[in-house]
Amino acid sequence: GAVVSQHPSWVICKSGTSVKIECRSLDFQATTMFWYRQFPKQSLMLMATSNEGSKATYEQGVEKDKFLINHASLTLSTLTVTSAHPEDSSFYICSAKDLAEYNEQFFGPGTRLTVL
Amino acid sequence: GQNIDQPTEMTATEGAIVQINCTYQTSGFNGLFWYQQHAGEAPTFLSYNVLDGLEEKGRFSSFLSRSKGYSYLLLKELQMKDSASYLCASLDSNYQLIWGAGTKLIIKP
Numbered sequence: 397g398a399v400v401s402q403h404p405s406w407v408i409c410k411s412g413t414s415v416k417i418e419c420r421s422l423d424f425q426a427t428t429m430f431w432y433r434q435f436p437k438q439s440l441m442l443m444a445t446s447n448e449g450s451k452a453t454y455e456q457g458v459e460k461d462k463f464l465i466n467h468a469s470l471t472l473s474t475l476t477v478t479s480a481h482p483e484d485s486s487f488y489i490c491s492a493k494d495l496a497e498y499n500e501q502f503f504g505p506g507t508r509l510t511v512l
Numbered sequence: 513g514q515n516i517d518q519p520t521e522m523t524a525t526e527g528a529i530v531q532i533n534c535t536y537q538t539s540g541f542n543g544l545f546w547y548q549q550h551a552g553e554a555p556t557f558l559s560y561n562v563l564d565g566l567e568e569k570g571r572f573s574s575f576l577s578r579s580k581g582y583s584y585l586l587l588k589e590l591q592m593k594d595s596a597s598y599l600c601a602s603l604d605s606n607y608q609l610i611w612g613a614g615t616k617l618i619i620k621p
Contacts, residue, residue, distance in 0.1 A: 430609075439599065439613040440555070489554045500545075501609060506554040 398424050398494050402504035409480055410512055416476045417507045419490030425470040426492035430501065431463075434487045446473045480511045514538045516612035518600050523618045524590055532585045532598050532615045540605020544583045546574050547599040549614065555599055558585065587617075595619045 399422040409415050419429055427448050432440040444465050445453045452465035464476040473492075477484055487508055491501040515537045524530040536544065543562035547555035561567055561576035561583060573586040585598055597614040604610055 440611050442608070442611075445608070487552075500557065500560060503547075503554040503556070506552075508552070 398492075398500075398502040400426075400490065400492050400502045400504040402490055402507050404507060405505065406508040406510075408510045408512065411481050412479055414476055414478045415480055415509060416474055417488055417490075417509075419473045419475070419492070419504050421471045421492045421494075421502070424492075424494045424502075426473075426494065427470060428493045429467060429473040430491045430493075431465060431473075431475050432489045432491065434489060434506075440489065443475075477509065480509070482511045485509055485511045514602075514604065514610045516600055516602060516610055518598075518612040518615045520613070521616045521618065523620060524587075526590055526592060526619055526621050528590050529586065529588050530590060530617065532587075532600075532617065534583045534585070534600035534612060536581050536583070536600070536602040536610070536612075538602045538604040538610050541578065542603040542605065542607055544574075544576050545599075545601040545603065545609065546583075546585045547601065549597045549599055551596075558598075590619050592619050592621070 401420045403418045429446045431443045434440050442455050443458045446465045446467040448467045448470050454460045467473040487506050489506040490504045518534045545560050546558040548558050549555040559574035561574050566575045571588045576583045597616050599614045600612040601609045
């Protein structure tokens with residue numbers, strides 16, 4: 397089955413620092429990856445859609461200069477939270493579309509970010 | 513606008529059956545997904561319906577009525593491990609998932 401990994405699983409950082417989260421599709425190629433954020437007891441909120449080799453498409457209200465997305469290959473997308481603040485503390489989840497399974501998204505295990 | 517509605521919370525008894533309903537209004541429709549999410553974990557895929565009718569997969573079944581903009585997830589022979597949030601998501605005309613807020617299912621012994 398399609399497997400998506402995320403690294404790190406959890407991270408604690410100081411306010412003002414930057415954090416990079418990696419999302420990898422392990423056994424399939426993903427032209428499109430999605431980045432979600434989920435606050436406690438709330439549903440998934442799509443932050444941006446990442447397409448391999450092009451700029452990411454950000455949802456309304458998501459600062460593209462703060463949440464940098466790079467999708468350099470068909471198996472890797474990265475999200476960098478720049479100058480993180482406590483309000484950025486959340487559960488960040490990526491998902492990827494398998495080229496062969498057009499409609500289904502496969503989710504990574506998520507990254508728990510805590511900004512002190 | 514785009515909208516997905518599902519109950520916030522439901523409670524059921526171990527061994528029983530529970531039905532979680534979802535109504536959707538999206539710009540275009542390319543299918544309806546159900547995901548299960550345990551606390552602190554990412555969602556896992558349960559089902560995908562694009563045609564009307566019932567799809568059965570073990571203890572879980574999912575139903576879709578496109579004309580009514582309605583789906584349900586049916587869980588049989590409930591087990592304690594089924595306690596989780598169940599997310600309904602509609603795939604719109606741009607093949608983007610529109611998510612419901614999730615239904616927290618509490619299973620009691």
